[in-house]
Amino acid sequence: MKRSVLMHGCGRRAWLALALVATAAVACQAAPDEAVEVERLGEAGELMFELSMDRVVEGPNELELWVREASTHDLVDVELSVDALHVEMGHGSEVQPEISRTRDGGYLVSGLSLAMPGRWTVFVDAQAATLSDRLQFDVVVR
Amino acid sequence: MRLWSSLVALCLYAVAAEASASVCCGDPAGLGERLGRFEIAAASIGQDLRYRVGSYDDEGSFAGMPAGDSELGLRTRAAWTVRVAKPLEIGITLPLITTFASKGGTSDQRIGVGDAVFGARVTLLPVPVYELWPGVALTTAVVAPLGRPSWRSESAIGADVSGQGVPELRFGLVLEEAIEGSWFVLASGTLGLFAASDAGGREVQRAPRVGVQLVTGPTFEGLAFGAGVEHEREASPSVAGKDGSGGRRQTNALATAIVDVGEGLALVPTLRVALPIESLGRAEKADIISGIALRMGWEAR
Numbered sequence: 538m539k540r541s542v543l544m545h546g547c548g549r550r551a552w553l554a555l556a557l558v559a560t561a562a563v564a565c566q567a568a569p570d571e572a573v574e575v576e577r578l579g580e581a582g583e584l585m586f587e588l589s590m591d592r593v594v595e596g597p598n599e600l601e602l603w604v605r606e607a608s609t610h611d612l613v614d615v616e617l618s619v620d621a622l623h624v625e626m627g628h629g630s631e632v633q634p635e636i637s638r639t640r641d642g643g644y645l646v647s648g649l650s651l652a653m654p655g656r657w658t659v660f661v662d663a664q665a666a667t668l669s670d671r672l673q674f675d676v677v678v679r
Numbered sequence: 680m681r682l683w684s685s686l687v688a689l690c691l692y693a694v695a696a697e698a699s700a701s702v703c704c705g706d707p708a709g710l711g712e713r714l715g716r717f718e719i720a721a722a723s724i725g726q727d728l729r730y731r732v733g734s735y736d737d738e739g740s741f742a743g744m745p746a747g748d749s750e751l752g753l754r755t756r757a758a759w760t761v762r763v764a765k766p767l768e769i770g771i772t773l774p775l776i777t778t779f780a781s782k783g784g785t786s787d788q789r790i791g792v793g794d795a796v797f798g799a800r801v802t803l804l805p806v807p808v809y810e811l812w813p814g815v816a817l818t819t820a821v822v823a824p825l826g827r828p829s830w831r832s833e834s835a836i837g838a839d840v841s842g843q844g845v846p847e848l849r850f851g852l853v854l855e856e857a858i859e860g861s862w863f864v865l866a867s868g869t870l871g872l873f874a875a876s877d878a879g880g881r882e883v884q885r886a887p888r889v890g891v892q893l894v895t896g897p898t899f900e901g902l903a904f905g906a907g908v909e910h911e912r913e914a915s916p917s918v919a920g921k922d923g924s925g926g927r928r929q930t931n932a933l934a935t936a937i938v939d940v941g942e943g944l945a946l947v948p949t950l951r952v953a954l955p956i957e958s959l960g961r962a963e964k965a966d967i968i969s970g971i972a973l974r975m976g977w978e979a980r
Contacts, residue, residue, distance in 0.1 A: 594745065595734075596782035596836040625737065625927050625962040627883035627916035628830035628844075630837075652829065652837030654734030655962035656925070679734060679742040 571677070573600075579670030583607055584615070584663055586672040593676045597632075598651055603643040604663050612642040615663040619646050624656040624675070651678045713770075713800055713816075718976045719762045725947070725972030727754040732953065732967055735960030737925060747784075750964075753777040754793070756972075766803070772796045776826065776841040780834075787838035794842040795823040800853075807857045818851035818869075830878040845876040845885065863905070864895045886914035886926070894933060901939040908932055910959075930959035947972040 573590040588602040604615050617636050622629050632650040639645050651657050661672040714721055729752035733743040744750070753776070760770035774793035780786070798820035806814030826842020833839060851869040858864065869892075873885040894907030910930045915923025934950040949972070953965035 594783040595748070596785050598783070622881070622918065623829070624923055625915055625925060626829065627881070627885065627918045627923070628828070628878040629881075630829065630835075631831055631833060632835050648835060650832075650835045650837075652832060652835065652840070654736060654964060655927070656737040677736055679736045679740075 573674075573676055575672070575674050577672060577674070578607055579663070579672050581670040583668040584613070584665065584670035584672075585610065586661060586663070586670075588661070588672075590676070593651070593678055595651060595654060595678045597647070598649040599645070599647045600649065601639065601643055601645055602661065603641075604665075606665075606668065613665045613668070615665045617644055617646070617664075618662045619649060620660045620662075621649060621651055622658045622660070623651075623653055624658055626653065626655070651676070654678050714760055714762055714768050715976060715978075716805060717978045719979045721758075721760045721974060721976040723756075723758045723947075723972050723974035725756045725758075725970055727756070727949075727968050727970035728752070729754065729966050729968045731964055733955065733965045735929075735963050735965060737962050739928075739958040739961045741955045741957060741960065741965065745782075748782045749780065750782070751779045752966075754970075766801050767799065769797070769799045772798070774826075774841075778838045778840075780836050780838040782836040785836050787834045787836055789834060789839035789841075791827055791839060791841035793826040795825050797821045797823065806855045813864075814853075814855040816853040816855075818849070818853060820847075820849040820851075822847035822849070822871075828876075828878070843873075844878070846874045848872045860898070862895070862897050863903075865893070865905075865907075867892045869911075881919050884917040886916060888913040892933070894935070896935075903937045904934070905936070906932075906934045908954075925962070927962040928960060929963045930954050930956075943976045943978070945974050945976075947974060 571593060573588075573593060575589075576585070576587045578585055583606075585605040585607050586602065587605070588600050590598060590600045602617070604613055605611060606613050619634050619636065620629055630650040630652060632648065634646050634649040637645050637647075649659070656675055656677050658673055658675050663670055663672075731744060731750035733741055735741055755775040756772060758770060758772040760768055762768045773795050775790070776793045777788070777790040779788045798818060800816055800818045802814070802816045804812060804815040822843065824842050824844050824846055827839055828842055828844025829837060829840050830844065849869055849871045851867055853865070853867040856864045869890045871888040873888075875882055875884045877883075888911060890909060890911035892907065892909040894905045896903060896905035908930065910928070912926060912928035914926040917923070930953070932952045932954055936948050938946045940946055949968075949970040951966075951968040953960060953967070955965060
């Protein structure tokens, strides 16, 4: 009987420890979302990309984008496609983002799905009348 | 002896239950349910409740869920195991997964079949034949990817993800030791090998996933406890022939109990908690998963 009581005590302590860990986990605060600003020449060196994301969240994301001709810095009209790849898992999403024009000559990409925590590589492909280029950059979902 | 056999079987079952946290990416143990020493078959049905508390980023930092976001999962699982020869048992586990999620202002609820696991276990050395030697068993399992993988998700917040999307072959080694019939220690190691997949037009080859589990606890008449820890890790996949850097890892605290409620019938509550400690996790979700299972075992007449 004495041993039995001792064992019950061990069991209770184990559960208590787990409960404390669980409480600590719930109490932790999320890191603030980080804004993303990128201004960079594309991989082919033909187009200059300028984009901003106010915050990076797990789920649908929004970014604003302007595309300029590298040599003249003039805004250009392009066919855009935007995709993302989870670096640690090697996959993206079938959910396609919506792309619309903004009044200042840029583009608004909404519904870019980053559905898991971790590092994502975002690919922006732009096709102009005579030029095409790609920008890729990393964001971290926490 | 009968209680001991059932205890170890059920603790292992609890440890081996799939981690809903990584439902898209494979469960850690892959050992499946096992039979007690004198059992010839067993069936169980269980319900897990998963509450997401945060995630680990790509540098191993833990962060809680952002304000306003939530993710809750239900996992109903049914398992059958049959002894086909004295040292050999085979089994199958089928899950049904429901997710309620709200992230970044978007809410979604989905339900779907998860990945089926076909498992086999060969007992090389039963417990406790020799006092000083642990019981030894080898396990293997095949994961049939019946669930929906991340890259086929139609939910912007991944609420419909219920599987890993690729077949997997798993191998495991299990060591079990009884200490004076009143305490047990169970240690296991697993290795998961994945088939290549075409994820959105890119060929993806996941790296092998390795895991270790250690569970120990006391036994009483009709009641027992087990507590322990598990760790699993996987290097980054090769995407379109390019090897990635980094990888994912996860560490959970485990607790389980077994309560005999009738002849061959037992209740098995479980608790699995992701440890919110820097560097113990990386690029993974962090969850608290509580579950309850009802298990029926049959012994030879």
